[in-house]
Amino acid sequence: MENKYIRESRVVKTSHVFPEATNNHKTLFGGQLMRDIDDIASIAAMRHCRSEVVTASTDSVDFLYPITPDDSVCLEAYVTFTGKSSMEVFVKVIAEHLLSGERKIGATAFLTFVSLDENKKPLSVPKVIPETEEEKNLHQTAPARAEKRREHRQASKELAGLLTTQKPWE
Template sequence: MDAKPCTTSLTVKTSHVLPPDTNTHGTLFGGKLMAHIDDVAAIAAVRHARKPVVTASTDSVDFLAPVREGDSVCVEAFVTWTHTTSMEVFVKAVTENLLTGERKVCTTAFLTFVAVDDDGRPTTVPPVYPVTDQEKKLHEAAPARAEQRKARRKHSYELAETFGTDFPWDREF
Protein backbone atom coordinates (compact mmCIF):
# COMPACT_ATOMS: atom_id res chain seq x y z
CA MET A 1 0.00 0.00 0.00
CA ASP A 2 1.25 3.45 -0.87
CA ALA A 3 1.60 5.96 1.94
CA LYS A 4 -0.69 8.98 1.84
CA PRO A 5 -0.20 12.51 3.20
CA CYS A 6 -2.27 13.58 6.21
CA THR A 7 -4.17 16.08 4.05
CA THR A 8 -5.72 13.29 1.97
CA SER A 9 -8.04 12.56 4.89
CA LEU A 10 -8.86 16.15 5.89
CA THR A 11 -12.55 16.47 6.67
CA VAL A 12 -14.37 19.65 7.72
CA LYS A 13 -17.97 20.11 8.87
CA THR A 14 -19.55 23.36 9.99
CA SER A 15 -22.87 23.40 11.86
CA HIS A 16 -25.09 26.17 13.16
CA VAL A 17 -25.86 25.75 16.87
CA LEU A 18 -29.63 25.92 17.26
CA PRO A 19 -31.83 25.89 20.41
CA PRO A 20 -32.52 22.10 20.37
CA ASP A 21 -28.72 21.53 20.44
CA THR A 22 -28.22 23.45 23.68
CA ASN A 23 -28.53 22.90 27.41
CA THR A 24 -30.10 25.18 30.04
CA HIS A 25 -26.99 27.39 29.91
CA GLY A 26 -27.53 28.15 26.22
CA THR A 27 -24.41 26.21 25.23
CA LEU A 28 -24.00 23.19 22.99
CA PHE A 29 -24.52 19.84 24.69
CA GLY A 30 -21.14 18.14 25.13
CA GLY A 31 -22.60 14.91 23.77
CA LYS A 32 -23.80 16.69 20.65
CA LEU A 33 -20.30 18.02 20.03
CA MET A 34 -18.87 14.55 20.67
CA ALA A 35 -21.24 13.15 18.03
CA HIS A 36 -19.98 15.76 15.53
CA ILE A 37 -16.40 14.81 16.45
CA ASP A 38 -16.99 11.07 15.96
CA ASP A 39 -18.80 11.67 12.66
CA VAL A 40 -16.10 13.90 11.15
CA ALA A 41 -13.25 11.74 12.48
CA ALA A 42 -14.86 8.60 11.01
CA ILE A 43 -15.14 10.26 7.60
CA ALA A 44 -11.45 11.21 7.79
CA ALA A 45 -10.54 7.62 8.66
CA VAL A 46 -12.61 6.19 5.79
CA ARG A 47 -11.06 8.71 3.39
CA HIS A 48 -7.61 7.50 4.41
CA ALA A 49 -8.33 3.76 4.42
CA ARG A 50 -11.04 3.70 1.71
CA LYS A 51 -12.58 0.95 3.83
CA PRO A 52 -15.31 0.84 6.49
CA VAL A 53 -14.10 1.77 9.97
CA VAL A 54 -15.19 1.39 13.58
CA THR A 55 -14.34 3.69 16.48
CA ALA A 56 -11.88 1.89 18.75
CA SER A 57 -11.26 4.66 21.28
CA THR A 58 -11.69 8.29 22.06
CA ASP A 59 -8.93 9.91 24.06
CA SER A 60 -9.80 12.75 26.37
CA VAL A 61 -12.10 15.27 24.79
CA ASP A 62 -11.09 18.62 26.22
CA PHE A 63 -13.75 21.33 26.18
CA LEU A 64 -11.76 24.56 26.08
CA ALA A 65 -14.45 27.16 25.36
CA PRO A 66 -18.26 27.15 25.32
CA VAL A 67 -20.18 26.95 22.05
CA ARG A 68 -23.19 29.21 22.39
CA GLU A 69 -26.60 29.10 20.74
CA GLY A 70 -26.38 31.03 17.47
CA ASP A 71 -22.67 30.32 17.04
CA SER A 72 -21.27 27.98 14.44
CA VAL A 73 -19.00 25.09 15.27
CA CYS A 74 -16.49 23.89 12.70
CA VAL A 75 -15.02 20.42 13.27
CA GLU A 76 -11.82 19.51 11.41
CA ALA A 77 -10.19 16.06 11.41
CA PHE A 78 -7.35 14.23 9.70
CA VAL A 79 -5.36 11.01 10.13
CA THR A 80 -2.10 11.70 11.97
CA TRP A 81 -0.65 8.20 12.35
CA THR A 82 -1.35 4.62 11.37
CA HIS A 83 -0.51 1.18 12.63
CA THR A 84 -1.31 -2.05 10.79
CA THR A 85 -5.13 -1.82 10.93
CA SER A 86 -5.68 1.29 13.04
CA MET A 87 -5.56 5.04 12.49
CA GLU A 88 -5.18 7.89 14.93
CA VAL A 89 -7.29 10.91 13.99
CA PHE A 90 -6.74 14.40 15.41
CA VAL A 91 -9.84 16.57 15.76
CA LYS A 92 -10.08 20.29 16.39
CA ALA A 93 -13.35 22.15 16.82
CA VAL A 94 -13.61 25.91 16.42
CA THR A 95 -16.57 27.95 17.58
CA GLU A 96 -17.41 31.21 15.85
CA ASN A 97 -19.69 33.99 16.98
CA LEU A 98 -21.34 34.60 13.63
CA LEU A 99 -22.27 38.20 14.51
CA THR A 100 -18.83 39.37 15.68
CA GLY A 101 -16.56 36.92 13.84
CA GLU A 102 -14.75 35.99 17.07
CA ARG A 103 -13.35 32.46 16.79
CA LYS A 104 -11.97 30.15 19.48
CA VAL A 105 -10.72 26.59 19.53
CA CYS A 106 -13.38 24.98 21.71
CA THR A 107 -12.29 21.34 21.68
CA THR A 108 -9.44 19.03 20.76
CA ALA A 109 -9.45 15.25 20.74
CA PHE A 110 -7.76 12.15 19.40
CA LEU A 111 -9.78 9.16 18.23
CA THR A 112 -8.63 5.76 17.03
CA PHE A 113 -10.39 3.88 14.26
CA VAL A 114 -9.88 0.36 12.95
CA ALA A 115 -10.54 -0.49 9.33
CA VAL A 116 -12.69 -3.60 8.84
CA ASP A 117 -13.36 -5.95 5.96
CA ASP A 118 -16.74 -7.26 4.79
CA ASP A 119 -16.80 -9.73 7.69
CA GLY A 120 -16.10 -7.03 10.27
CA ARG A 121 -12.53 -8.19 10.84
CA PRO A 122 -9.61 -5.74 11.09
CA THR A 123 -7.87 -5.13 7.78
CA THR A 124 -4.71 -3.27 6.82
CA VAL A 125 -4.56 0.45 6.16
CA PRO A 126 -2.01 2.45 4.18
CA PRO A 127 0.67 4.36 6.06
CA VAL A 128 0.32 8.12 6.49
CA TYR A 129 3.03 10.73 6.34
CA PRO A 130 3.12 14.29 7.65
CA VAL A 131 4.06 17.31 5.57
CA THR A 132 3.55 20.45 7.70
CA ASP A 133 5.32 21.19 10.97
CA GLN A 134 2.03 20.74 12.87
CA GLU A 135 1.43 17.35 11.22
CA LYS A 136 5.01 16.29 11.99
CA LYS A 137 4.57 17.24 15.65
CA LEU A 138 1.40 15.14 15.92
CA HIS A 139 2.92 12.24 13.97
CA GLU A 140 6.10 12.09 16.08
CA ALA A 141 4.18 12.03 19.36
CA ALA A 142 1.66 9.43 18.17
CA PRO A 143 3.54 6.28 19.29
CA ALA A 144 3.59 7.58 22.87
CA ARG A 145 -0.16 8.29 22.71
CA ALA A 146 -0.70 4.77 21.34
CA GLU A 147 1.15 3.30 24.33
CA GLN A 148 -0.99 5.37 26.69
CA ARG A 149 -4.13 4.08 24.94
CA LYS A 150 -2.89 0.51 25.23
CA ALA A 151 -2.33 0.91 28.99
CA ARG A 152 -5.70 2.63 29.44
CA ARG A 153 -7.46 -0.14 27.49
CA LYS A 154 -5.80 -2.78 29.68
CA HIS A 155 -7.03 -0.93 32.75
CA SER A 156 -10.55 -0.74 31.25
CA TYR A 157 -10.56 -4.53 30.78
CA GLU A 158 -9.44 -4.95 34.40
CA LEU A 159 -12.29 -2.71 35.56
CA ALA A 160 -14.76 -4.65 33.44
CA GLU A 161 -13.54 -7.89 34.98
CA THR A 162 -13.70 -6.48 38.50
CA PHE A 163 -17.19 -5.05 38.21
CA GLY A 164 -18.72 -7.55 35.80
CA THR A 165 -22.22 -7.29 34.41
CA ASP A 166 -24.21 -7.43 37.65
CA PHE A 167 -25.68 -4.37 39.27
CA PRO A 168 -24.35 -3.68 42.77
CA TRP A 169 -27.66 -4.64 44.40
CA ASP A 170 -27.50 -8.05 42.70
CA ARG A 171 -24.34 -9.00 44.60
CA GLU A 172 -24.12 -10.63 47.96
CA PHE A 173 -22.24 -8.55 50.49
Protein backbone atom coordinates in the same frame (compact mmCIF):
# COMPACT_ATOMS: atom_id res chain seq x y z
CA MET B 1 0.33 -0.28 -0.07
CA GLU B 2 1.02 3.34 -0.96
CA ASN B 3 1.41 5.94 1.79
CA LYS B 4 -1.10 8.81 1.81
CA TYR B 5 -0.82 12.48 2.65
CA ILE B 6 -2.69 13.49 5.78
CA ARG B 7 -4.58 16.10 3.73
CA GLU B 8 -6.24 13.28 1.79
CA SER B 9 -8.21 12.31 4.90
CA ARG B 10 -9.13 15.85 5.97
CA VAL B 11 -12.83 16.54 6.55
CA VAL B 12 -14.33 19.92 7.48
CA LYS B 13 -17.90 20.59 8.55
CA THR B 14 -19.29 23.94 9.68
CA SER B 15 -22.73 24.38 11.26
CA HIS B 16 -24.86 26.90 13.08
CA VAL B 17 -25.39 26.32 16.79
CA PHE B 18 -29.17 26.30 17.12
CA PRO B 19 -30.89 26.73 20.49
CA GLU B 20 -32.27 23.17 20.47
CA ALA B 21 -28.66 21.87 20.48
CA THR B 22 -27.80 23.76 23.67
CA ASN B 23 -27.95 22.79 27.33
CA ASN B 24 -29.26 24.61 30.39
CA HIS B 25 -26.15 26.88 30.29
CA LYS B 26 -27.09 27.97 26.76
CA THR B 27 -23.92 26.39 25.38
CA LEU B 28 -23.59 23.59 22.85
CA PHE B 29 -24.63 20.31 24.48
CA GLY B 30 -21.49 18.21 25.02
CA GLY B 31 -23.19 14.99 23.94
CA GLN B 32 -24.18 16.58 20.63
CA LEU B 33 -20.61 17.69 20.03
CA MET B 34 -19.27 14.24 20.93
CA ARG B 35 -21.63 12.64 18.39
CA ASP B 36 -20.50 15.10 15.72
CA ILE B 37 -16.85 14.44 16.59
CA ASP B 38 -17.26 10.67 16.18
CA ASP B 39 -19.16 11.18 12.92
CA ILE B 40 -16.56 13.42 11.27
CA ALA B 41 -13.67 11.33 12.61
CA SER B 42 -15.16 8.18 11.07
CA ILE B 43 -15.38 9.93 7.69
CA ALA B 44 -11.70 10.95 7.93
CA ALA B 45 -10.75 7.36 8.80
CA MET B 46 -12.77 5.94 5.89
CA ARG B 47 -11.24 8.47 3.48
CA HIS B 48 -7.80 7.28 4.56
CA CYS B 49 -8.34 3.54 4.28
CA ARG B 50 -11.34 3.39 1.88
CA SER B 51 -12.92 0.61 3.90
CA GLU B 52 -15.44 0.19 6.69
CA VAL B 53 -14.19 1.33 10.09
CA VAL B 54 -15.18 0.94 13.71
CA THR B 55 -14.46 3.30 16.59
CA ALA B 56 -11.97 1.53 18.86
CA SER B 57 -11.57 4.31 21.41
CA THR B 58 -12.06 7.93 22.17
CA ASP B 59 -8.98 9.03 24.08
CA SER B 60 -10.34 12.35 25.12
CA VAL B 61 -12.69 15.11 24.25
CA ASP B 62 -11.37 18.24 25.88
CA PHE B 63 -13.91 21.06 26.07
CA LEU B 64 -11.78 24.21 26.09
CA TYR B 65 -14.16 27.06 25.30
CA PRO B 66 -17.96 27.25 25.52
CA ILE B 67 -19.76 27.35 22.17
CA THR B 68 -22.98 29.38 22.05
CA PRO B 69 -25.78 30.08 19.56
CA ASP B 70 -23.86 33.24 18.58
CA ASP B 71 -21.17 30.93 17.15
CA SER B 72 -20.76 28.66 14.22
CA VAL B 73 -18.98 25.42 15.02
CA CYS B 74 -16.37 24.09 12.61
CA LEU B 75 -15.09 20.55 13.04
CA GLU B 76 -11.90 19.56 11.24
CA ALA B 77 -10.72 15.96 11.33
CA TYR B 78 -7.81 14.06 9.83
CA VAL B 79 -5.75 10.91 10.34
CA THR B 80 -2.53 11.77 12.17
CA PHE B 81 -0.93 8.33 12.59
CA THR B 82 -1.51 4.70 11.69
CA GLY B 83 -0.67 1.32 13.09
CA LYS B 84 -1.16 -1.94 11.21
CA SER B 85 -4.97 -1.68 11.01
CA SER B 86 -5.64 1.25 13.33
CA MET B 87 -5.76 4.98 12.69
CA GLU B 88 -5.48 7.87 15.13
CA VAL B 89 -7.82 10.69 14.11
CA PHE B 90 -7.50 14.21 15.48
CA VAL B 91 -10.55 16.48 15.62
CA LYS B 92 -10.24 20.22 16.13
CA VAL B 93 -13.40 22.14 16.99
CA ILE B 94 -13.35 25.85 16.17
CA ALA B 95 -16.01 28.23 17.46
CA GLU B 96 -16.45 31.38 15.40
CA HIS B 97 -18.53 34.27 16.72
CA LEU B 98 -20.58 35.04 13.64
CA LEU B 99 -20.87 38.80 14.22
CA SER B 100 -17.31 39.61 15.33
CA GLY B 101 -15.46 36.88 13.42
CA GLU B 102 -13.45 35.95 16.54
CA ARG B 103 -12.32 32.30 16.35
CA LYS B 104 -11.30 30.07 19.27
CA ILE B 105 -10.49 26.42 19.70
CA GLY B 106 -13.62 25.12 21.43
CA ALA B 107 -12.52 21.51 21.84
CA THR B 108 -10.02 18.90 20.72
CA ALA B 109 -10.32 15.14 20.52
CA PHE B 110 -8.32 12.05 19.59
CA LEU B 111 -10.09 8.91 18.47
CA THR B 112 -8.85 5.55 17.23
CA PHE B 113 -10.53 3.63 14.42
CA VAL B 114 -9.83 0.16 13.05
CA SER B 115 -10.18 -0.62 9.36
CA LEU B 116 -12.37 -3.66 8.61
CA ASP B 117 -12.58 -5.96 5.62
CA GLU B 118 -15.84 -7.41 4.27
CA ASN B 119 -15.72 -10.11 7.00
CA LYS B 120 -15.36 -7.49 9.76
CA LYS B 121 -11.74 -8.50 10.34
CA PRO B 122 -8.93 -5.93 10.80
CA LEU B 123 -7.50 -4.72 7.50
CA SER B 124 -4.06 -3.12 6.95
CA VAL B 125 -4.04 0.64 6.38
CA PRO B 126 -1.60 2.95 4.57
CA LYS B 127 0.91 5.03 6.54
CA VAL B 128 0.46 8.80 6.60
CA ILE B 129 2.70 11.58 5.32
CA PRO B 130 2.47 14.81 7.33
CA GLU B 131 3.14 18.12 5.56
CA THR B 132 2.16 21.10 7.73
CA GLU B 133 3.75 21.97 11.08
CA GLU B 134 0.52 21.01 12.86
CA GLU B 135 0.43 17.64 11.09
CA LYS B 136 4.12 16.99 11.77
CA ASN B 137 3.71 17.81 15.46
CA LEU B 138 0.69 15.56 15.88
CA HIS B 139 2.33 12.75 13.90
CA GLN B 140 5.54 12.99 15.92
CA THR B 141 3.73 12.89 19.28
CA ALA B 142 1.36 10.07 18.28
CA PRO B 143 3.50 7.10 19.47
CA ALA B 144 3.41 8.45 23.05
CA ARG B 145 -0.40 8.73 22.85
CA ALA B 146 -0.58 5.19 21.43
CA GLU B 147 1.42 3.86 24.39
CA LYS B 148 -0.91 5.62 26.85
CA ARG B 149 -3.85 4.11 24.95
CA ARG B 150 -2.41 0.59 25.34
CA GLU B 151 -1.85 1.14 29.07
CA HIS B 152 -5.35 2.54 29.54
CA ARG B 153 -6.93 -0.33 27.60
CA GLN B 154 -5.10 -2.87 29.77
CA ALA B 155 -6.28 -1.10 32.93
CA SER B 156 -9.84 -1.08 31.55
CA LYS B 157 -9.67 -4.83 30.89
CA GLU B 158 -8.44 -5.41 34.45
CA LEU B 159 -11.25 -3.26 35.84
CA ALA B 160 -13.82 -5.12 33.71
CA GLY B 161 -12.60 -8.37 35.30
CA LEU B 162 -13.59 -6.99 38.71
CA LEU B 163 -17.06 -5.88 37.67
CA THR B 164 -20.27 -7.84 37.87
CA THR B 165 -22.85 -8.34 35.13
CA GLN B 166 -25.50 -9.17 37.73
CA LYS B 167 -28.70 -7.15 37.54
CA PRO B 168 -28.64 -4.52 40.31
CA TRP B 169 -32.21 -5.28 41.38
CA GLU B 170 -31.47 -8.96 42.07
